[in-house]
Amino acid sequence: NAGVTQTPKFRVLKTGQSMTLLCAQDMNHEYMYWYRQDPGMGLRLIHYSVGEGTTAKGEVPDGYNVSRLKKQNFLLGLESAAPSQTSVYFCASRNSFMNTEAFFGQGTRLTVV
Amino acid sequence: AQSVTQLGSHVSVSEGALVLLRCNYSSSVPPYLFWYVQYPNQGLQLLLKYTTGATLVKGINGFEAEFKKSETSFHLTKPSAHMSDAAEYFCAVSDPQSGGGADGLTFGKGTHLIIQP
Numbered sequence: 001n002a003g004v005t006q007t008p009k010f011r012v013l014k015t016g017q018s019m020t021l022l023c024a025q026d027m028n029h030e031y032m033y034w035y036r037q038d039p040g041m042g043l044r045l046i047h048y049s050v051g052e053g054t055t056a057k058g059e060v061p062d063g064y065n066v067s068r069l070k071k072q073n074f075l076l077g078l079e080s081a082a083p084s085q086t087s088v089y090f091c092a093s094r095n096s097f098m099n100t101e102a103f104f105g106q107g108t109r110l111t112v113v
Numbered sequence: 114a115q116s117v118t119q120l121g122s123h124v125s126v127s128e129g130a131l132v133l134l135r136c137n138y139s140s141s142v143p144p145y146l147f148w149y150v151q152y153p154n155q156g157l158q159l160l161l162k163y164t165t166g167a168t169l170v171k172g173i174n175g176f177e178a179e180f181k182k183s184e185t186s187f188h189l190t191k192p193s194a195h196m197s198d199a200a201e202y203f204c205a206v207s208d209p210q211s212g213g214g215a216d217g218l219t220f221g222k223g224t225h226l227i228i229q230p
Contacts, residue, residue: 043157090156
């Protein structure tokens, strides 16, 4: 059971570089999310999607873009990386029933120098 | 908007002692409630959840939590701590009135549980 898979697991970027983080889920979930985790801040929602072709902003969307071209994939893009985007990024998915939990990937540790 | 408060960023207990991790939420409508555990360099794993019904919920690894509406709390407990319980614990809520919870879970800042031998 793969569940939610994130690639890559680690990445170091220089300021101004761009990259895309990929999230794939094999549970046929409607909802997908990108969170960032910073020490003492818990998890904060960046963007989310309620279905193929739809995206919406979360709590901390600035500097990020997302796309959901296929139901199973949710991409997070950084167009011009900044040191403030150094963080651990988690993707999660959830089905559309209100009382269900989210399933998380293993995370991507991104360092921007 | 929902908010979640976890009292104590770090909690230290002795092996074999009671574990109590506190979680309070702010909402006029009872939300759906979750506890997740995160081991070092791993993702989040669901421990337990409360949606409706019995207010005392049992989860994995011997943990349980009780939903108390009057106190807007959902504290996590375990009768006897084990060294393997050392991890980060997150309380999270989902607002059933917020588009079916489509906009995700709101997390507390986390509590780091330390187990003393």
